[in-house]
Amino acid sequence: MGFTSRNERNPERGSYLLEAVGVVMLFFGLLFLVFDLAMAVYTKSTLQEAARAGVRFAVTAQLAPNQSYLNDSIVAVVQQNAMGMLNGTNGACKIAINYYNPVTGQPDTGMGGDVVEVSIVGYGYTPVGILKSSSPISLSASSSDVMEQCPLAGCPPVANPHPISCP
Numbered sequence: 001m002g003f004t005s006r007n008e009r010n011p012e013r014g015s016y017l018l019e020a021v022g023v024v025m026l027f028f029g030l031l032f033l034v035f036d037l038a039m040a041v042y043t044k045s046t047l048q049e050a051a052r053a054g055v056r057f058a059v060t061a062q063l064a065p066n067q068s069y070l071n072d073s074i075v076a077v078v079q080q081n082a083m084g085m086l087n088g089t090n091g092a093c094k095i096a097i098n099y100y101n102p103v104t105g106q107p108d109t110g111m112g113g114d115v116v117e118v119s120i121v122g123y124g125y126t127p128v129g130i131l132k133s134s135s136p137i138s139l140s141a142s143s144s145d146v147m148e149q150c151p152l153a154g155c156p157p158v159a160n161p162h163p164i165s166c167p
Helices: 015-058 070-081 088-092
Strands: 095-100 115-125 137-146
Touching: 015 070, 015 095, 015 115, 015 137, 070 088, 070 095, 070 115
Parallel strands: none
Antiparallel strands: 095 115, 115 137
């Protein structure tokens, strides 16, 4: 009987720790991937709902409190329904409002009977986990519907002659 060292008796002694570290890292990687994907879907659905709310407001051809123009009212409603994702001037610059003639499909003035389209374009979602990259993922949402006929008092003015300046 000769003298044997501890390592010679159990040569696989440290492999359990390495395997556990590998499994835990894989688990957390998958967990963060699921979190990133869920947040991206949540963000997209929130933006889509904000665009829908803007269109629902636009079809009535009314003005929001403290607003003088239809487009400014629509932007305010979209921002209120975006859960803070489109706040401020930078957020307002991501909201586009277009009016189309329902017969020809050509751009129109935004009077009763026109199709109104509210779009959120270029919202940057930055993943926090395993999908993290140097550039954010661009998300967009849009919704459209036909505007009601203007009330007897007439349609409100559509475009602000002094719109906010976007970078």
